Amino acid sequence: MKRRSASITNNIYPIATLLAILVLWECLSLFEVVPNYMLPSPAQTVEAFINDFGLLMSHLKVTLLETVLGTLMGVAIGYAAAVLMDRWDPAYKAMYPLIVLTQTIPAVAIAPLLVLWFGYKMMPKIILIILITFFPIVIGVLDGFRSADKDAINLMRSMGASRWQIFRHIKFFNALPNFFSGLRITVAYAVVGAVLAEWLGGFAGLGVYMTRVKKSFAYDKMFAVIFLISIISLILIWLVSVLQKKCMPWERADEVSDRKKRGQ
Amino acid sequence: MHKLETQNITMSFGNETIIRDISISVDQGELVCLLGVSGSGKTTLFNCISGIYTPDSGRVLLDGEDITGTTGRISYMLQKDLLLPYKTIEDNVALPLIIRGASRDEARARASEYFEEFGLEGTQTMYPKQLSGGMRQRAALLRTYLFSDNVALLDEPFSALDTITKGRIHRWYLDVMEKINLTTVFITHDINEAILLSDRIYIMTGRPGEIKSEVRIKTPRSDRHGYDLTDEFMDYKRQIMGILGEEKRETE
Numbered sequence: 001m002k003r004r005s006a007s008i009t010n011n012i013y014p015i016a017t018l019l020a021i022l023v024l025w026e027c028l029s030l031f032e033v034v035p036n037y038m039l040p041s042p043a044q045t046v047e048a049f050i051n052d053f054g055l056l057m058s059h060l061k062v063t064l065l066e067t068v069l070g071t072l073m074g075v076a077i078g079y080a081a082a083v084l085m086d087r088w089d090p091a092y093k094a095m096y097p098l099i100v101l102t103q104t105i106p107a108v109a110i111a112p113l114l115v116l117w118f119g120y121k122m123m124p125k126i127i128l129i130i131l132i133t134f135f136p137i138v139i140g141v142l143d144g145f146r147s148a149d150k151d152a153i154n155l156m157r158s159m160g161a162s163r164w165q166i167f168r169h170i171k172f173f174n175a176l177p178n179f180f181s182g183l184r185i186t187v188a189y190a191v192v193g194a195v196l197a198e199w200l201g202g203f204a205g206l207g208v209y210m211t212r213v214k215k216s217f218a219y220d221k222m223f224a225v226i227f228l229i230s231i232i233s234l235i236l237i238w239l240v241s242v243l244q245k246k247c248m249p250w251e252r253a254d255e256v257s258d259r260k261k262r263g264q
Numbered sequence: 265m266h267k268l269e270t271q272n273i274t275m276s277f278g279n280e281t282i283i284r285d286i287s288i289s290v291d292q293g294e295l296v297c298l299l300g301v302s303g304s305g306k307t308t309l310f311n312c313i314s315g316i317y318t319p320d321s322g323r324v325l326l327d328g329e330d331i332t333g334t335t336g337r338i339s340y341m342l343q344k345d346l347l348l349p350y351k352t353i354e355d356n357v358a359l360p361l362i363i364r365g366a367s368r369d370e371a372r373a374r375a376s377e378y379f380e381e382f383g384l385e386g387t388q389t390m391y392p393k394q395l396s397g398g399m400r401q402r403a404a405l406l407r408t409y410l411f412s413d414n415v416a417l418l419d420e421p422f423s424a425l426d427t428i429t430k431g432r433i434h435r436w437y438l439d440v441m442e443k444i445n446l447t448t449v450f451i452t453h454d455i456n457e458a459i460l461l462s463d464r465i466y467i468m469t470g471r472p473g474e475i476k477s478e479v480r481i482k483t484p485r486s487d488r489h490g491y492d493l494t495d496e497f498m499d500y501k502r503q504i505m506g507i508l509g510e511e512k513r514e515t516e
Contacts, residue, residue: 152346158314159411160336161363169359173350250350253391 040220049224055209056228062205064232066122066194070129071187077130078137079179085138086145086171087163096142103135107193115200125197125205132193133186140182144175180244187236191229265328267292267447268338268415273312273322275305281472282308286322288466288475290415290449295441295485297462298451299504305473306451310417313449314340326414336364339411343420345404347392353403354379354388360411375410381443382406383436398429402436409446418450422457434460438485459500460492461485467507477507 022042028034029041040048049056081099085092107128114124148171156166198207206225213221245252266289273286283305290296298306311317313324318333331337339360347356357378358371366374379385382402392400401421408416422430422437438461441448452458458465459481469476481500483491491497 149346151342151344152348154311154316155340155342155346156363158316158335158338158340159360159363165363169348169351169363173348176350248350250352250391250393253394 037217037219040223044220045223045227048218048220049227052221052224056206056225059204059206059209060228060232062122063191063194063198063207066125066197066205067129067187067190067236069122070126070194071133071183071190073126074130074133074186074190075137075183078134078182079141081134081138082141082145082175083167085142092142099135099138102131107132108196111197112200115197120201120203125194125202128197129190129193132189136182136185137179140178141175144178145171148174176248180240180247184237184240184244187240188233191233191236195229266290266325267294267327268313268449269325270309270313271323271325273309273319273324275308275312275317275319276472283312284472284474286468286473286475288449290447292447293445294464295448295450295462297458297465298449298468299453299455299458299465300451300468300473301453301508304468304470306468307419309468309473310340310419310449310451314338314417337412338414339408339416341404341408341416341418341421343423345392345397345400347400347403347407349392352389352391353384353395356392357403357407357410360407375406378406378409382440396429397425398433401425401433405437405440409444413444413446415447415449418448420451420453423452423454430457435489437461438488442486455501455504456492459497459504460488465504467504469508479504479507 025039026041026043029036029039029044036044081095085095110131111124111128114127118124118127145167152170153166156170161169194205195207195210198205199211202208206229210222210225213219213225269287269289271287274284275282286309288296288298298309300306308317312319312322315324315331315333315335315337322332323330324332326337347353348359351359354372354375355368358366358368358375361371361374362368376388379388382405384399384402384406387395387399387403392403395403405418405421408418422433425433434457450461463481463485465479465481466475467477467479468474479500483496
């Protein structure tokens with residue numbers, strides 16, 4: 001109970017700040033400090049969101065599909081690469097520096113190339129998301145594998161465990177927290193990556209919708225879609241947290257109480 | 265025939281010889297202790313016996329069979345309990361059975377038979393962090409036992425516990441050993457613990473580590489209640505300190 005009320009008081013601060021900003025913003029539009037066609041008020045944004053809801057959802061479906069497919073593939077490839085590099089040292093030596101190096105290339109810079117090579121359909125979007133997702137997963141998971149307790153591994157070896165068993169019982173679990181923190185970063189980036197790739201060309205998706213409303217100077221709709229994208233990112237991050245809690249039940253187990261400790 | 269025997273084991277890393285010419289033996293049901301200061305190579309010897317290392321020379325015999333460099337035959341428990349934080353106590357304890365190919369249900373069922381005997385009832389579905397240090401060592405010992413009821417190597421099993429918990433767990437340990445009749449070799453640098461818990465003590469000294477001396481404790485383990493306050497206990501302690509002290513003078 002105590003913990004819950006503490007989290008409510010902690011949440012009050014950002015919520016109050018957000019409300020203050022919204023009120024200020026509403027006032028700016030209301031008193032026409034900023035011309036209305038450039039900065040629509042929050043109320044107008046909500047209105048645009050409701051009016052265009054059906055259309056937004058149909059575009060959202062495409063973006064979400066790209067995000068989910070790209071993330072799944074990126075995670076799978078990243079995880080497989082981490083396993084390979086952990087298992088086989090030459091792979092680690094050969095690939096690790098290159099993987100770090102590729103991160104100096106901004107996603108924004110390769111996106112146009114991908115569109116050029118793979119066309120306006122889903123392919124270039126998915127590939128971009130794979131590239132974005134791959135890095136945090138491979139680095140985090142590999143680090144988790146490598147930081148597994150040497151004594152625990154020795155103990156497993158003394159029991160006659162195979163490499164696969166050591167992986168399954170020790171390394172896999174040791175990398176789980178890293179995997180989930182990687183995944184949390186990655187899902188938010190993935191949505192942005194999908195939208196970015198859609199800007200550069202496509203037939204459907206929130207990015208495509210954005211470029212269309214921009215061209216028609218419908219800034220209220222612009223804001224509505226920005227709002228939607230951030231909501232979607234938040235939901236995805238939240239889903240990862242839920243999944244993490246489900247997969248790591250031991251994290252929630254309470255520490256040994258003082259009374260029990262003394263009573264031993 | 266001895267239950268476990270090492271014959272002239274020598275092991276070096278690079279140019280440094282860690283242990284030289286170690287021959288010890290343990291009989292069925294015996295509790296034998298390796299006593300020595302840190303750095304005398306006790307853990308290296310254990311790693312050789314358990315098969316994690318293959319010694320440069322010498323052999324390890326289990327029931328007369330040469331098992332030098334073979335893992336999975338002798339159970340091994342380290343100073344840290346090394347219970348995996350993400351597995352429940354029953355799954356932790358059952359791990360050696362799973363590694364040997366038992367299904368999860370089989371392993372759990374076999375493990376659960378011993379929870380009461382080890383004073384762990386009710387902890388099956390708890391996670392290690394929910395248990396006190398003493399309870400965790402018990403769980404680790406049960407895991408060691410389930411791994412092999414042949415011979416157990418315990419590397420400073422109780423050294424991380426506070427004095428009071430230690431006293432309690434010593435008593436418990438003698439009781440449980442009486443019941444399960446496990447052949448054990450354990451490492452300690454605590455002279456009291458060595459005298460209190462073992463049938464025989466090998467004293468290991470030097471660099472490289474060698475067996476300096478062997479002391480047999482006359483009083484049977486079943487009569488060890490309050491043993492650490494008797495004159496006989498003090499005599500053994502004096503004798504052992506003498507042996508360790510001699511060594512000290514030699515090196516100085």
